[in-house]
Amino acid sequence: MIKGFCLACALVVASLIGLQIFINRTIDHTPVQVLRTFTEESKFKSAEVLKKSLSENTLVVMGSSELNSDSDKPSYPFSVFNTEDFNLLKVGQGGYQTLIHAGILGAIGPEMGYKKVLLILSPQWFVPQGIEAAAIPANLSISMVQTAMANEDLSEGLKRDFIERLIQGSQGFEGYQRSLQDLSSFYLDDSNDPILVFSTGINTNMDSFRQRWKLAMKLFPLKLDAQYFPSEPVFQKEEWLQSAIGRATESSTNNAFHIDDSYYLTNIQNQLDSLKNTGQDIDYSSSPEYEDLKLFLRMAKEQGIEVTLVSTPLHGQWADYTGFPLEKRQEYYAKIRAFAEAEDVRLADLSRHEYEPHFLKDIMHMGEVGWVYIDEVILNLRGD
Amino acid sequence: MKDKGLLQTTLLFYLLMMAILLYALWNESTGAPAFIYNNF
Numbered sequence: 386m387i388k389g390f391c392l393a394c395a396l397v398v399a400s401l402i403g404l405q406i407f408i409n410r411t412i413d414h415t416p417v418q419v420l421r422t423f424t425e426e427s428k429f430k431s432a433e434v435l436k437k438s439l440s441e442n443t444l445v446v447m448g449s450s451e452l453n454s455d456s457d458k459p460s461y462p463f464s465v466f467n468t469e470d471f472n473l474l475k476v477g478q479g480g481y482q483t484l485i486h487a488g489i490l491g492a493i494g495p496e497m498g499y500k501k502v503l504l505i506l507s508p509q510w511f512v513p514q515g516i517e518a519a520a521i522p523a524n525l526s527i528s529m530v531q532t533a534m535a536n537e538d539l540s541e542g543l544k545r546d547f548i549e550r551l552i553q554g555s556q557g558f559e560g561y562q563r564s565l566q567d568l569s570s571f572y573l574d575d576s577n578d579p580i581l582v583f584s585t586g587i588n589t590n591m592d593s594f595r596q597r598w599k600l601a602m603k604l605f606p607l608k609l610d611a612q613y614f615p616s617e618p619v620f621q622k623e624e625w626l627q628s629a630i631g632r633a634t635e636s637s638t639n640n641a642f643h644i645d646d647s648y649y650l651t652n653i654q655n656q657l658d659s660l661k662n663t664g665q666d667i668d669y670s671s672s673p674e675y676e677d678l679k680l681f682l683r684m685a686k687e688q689g690i691e692v693t694l695v696s697t698p699l700h701g702q703w704a705d706y707t708g709f710p711l712e713k714r715q716e717y718y719a720k721i722r723a724f725a726e727a728e729d730v731r732l733a734d735l736s737r738h739e740y741e742p743h744f745l746k747d748i749m750h751m752g753e754v755g756w757v758y759i760d761e762v763i764l765n766l767r768g769d
Numbered sequence: 770m771k772d773k774g775l776l777q778t779t780l781l782f783y784l785l786m787m788a789i790l791l792y793a794l795w796n797e798s799t800g801a802p803a804f805i806y807n808n809f
Contacts, residue, residue, distance in 0.1 A: 392779040392782075392783075396783045
């Protein structure tokens with residue numbers, strides 16, 4: 386019996402080593418150009434993978450669902466800027482908000498050779514209740530928080546404010562809160578409790594392994610083993626805008642809102658009447674998101690990272706239809722402008738494009754025309 | 770006969786340990802559900 390157990394232990398160790406080799410090989414063999422633009426939860430939750438995707442010429446672009454995928458669109462920035470001389474690291478998908486990005490920036494900051502980050506703000510983040518509790522444990526891994534806590538560039542005060550905000554924001558997720566509390570005790574209260582030290586180490590290492598394993602399982606079937614080196618197209622704003630408008634017009638033929646046909650069919654057509662005037666009570670002028678944004682800026686500032694915020698517009702025509710008052714929308718845009726000025730942070734204000742057809746492809750996500758303006762923002766940023 | 774018994778015991782322990790380990794490694798222990806963002 387004991388002999389059998391020992392042999393089984395040896396086999397388990399060998400199997401884990403084999404799994405580790407499989408994970409490393411799969412991730413290492415994925416072209417970094419693909420890894421940088423890959424949209425996958427486990428990538429965004431692995432500090433190791435994000436760090437590995439960075440180079441001296443990588444601008445980190447953070448956002449939410451608008452980043453999900455527009456790779457078939459010529460003006461999509463992650464396709465435009467993807468050379469060795471200048472490229473983008475995509476961080477975010479639906480559910481990612483400023484607090485999550487603050488944690489990720491805190492974790493990867495020391496590895497960022499190109500000390501600039503672009504944060505695309507979605508107006509929908511600034512709801513009165515702020516980020517949903519479930520979005521925090523689902524999108525910010527414990528290993529990511531641990532990497533941020535271990536970052537020596539960050540002050541103890543900032544780490545404490547950050548982890549307290551995470552604990553407060555993730556109410557209802559006791560397991561996650563316990564892990565955060567352990568990290569807080571370990572890194573901020575200098576606890577030497579051997580059980581805490583052991584459990585924190587095991588917990589964060591297992592989480593790091595888990596995220597890389599999940600990513601490897603997504604990458605492996607894609608067989609992305611060939612390196613490719615795309616060249617960067619020459620940006621010509623007017624020409625790109627005209628082409629974008631042409632393509633977008635062709636794909637929005639069944640509605641008066643210039644929304645993509647498929648989105649309109651799936652999400653709006655059958656409930657158009659019932660959606661009228663449903664936005665009368667929307668208000669983005671007061672939200673915990675503004676404080677989370679301050680945390681994000683502190684994370685950047687303490688690491689010497691220059692932030693550019695992008696203020697994206699709502700869909701003007703749709704907002705009018707749903708009764709979201711113009712004054713309330715203007716109030717939100719003005720608040721973002723005032724915030725940027727008060728915090729002395731660079732702002733690319735695209736809010737004036739509310740009524741520009743195809744700036745958004747649906748009622749909230751960046752469209753072909755919108756991406757051209759984002760390309761311009763990135764080019765200006767690179768030129769500095 | 771003795772070898773067969775050892776093989777069975779080893780296999781049993783191996784499968785049991787791997788099942789527990791892989792389950793613990795794959796599943797988040799934070800109590801966090803998959804968060805599906807409502808795009809609409």
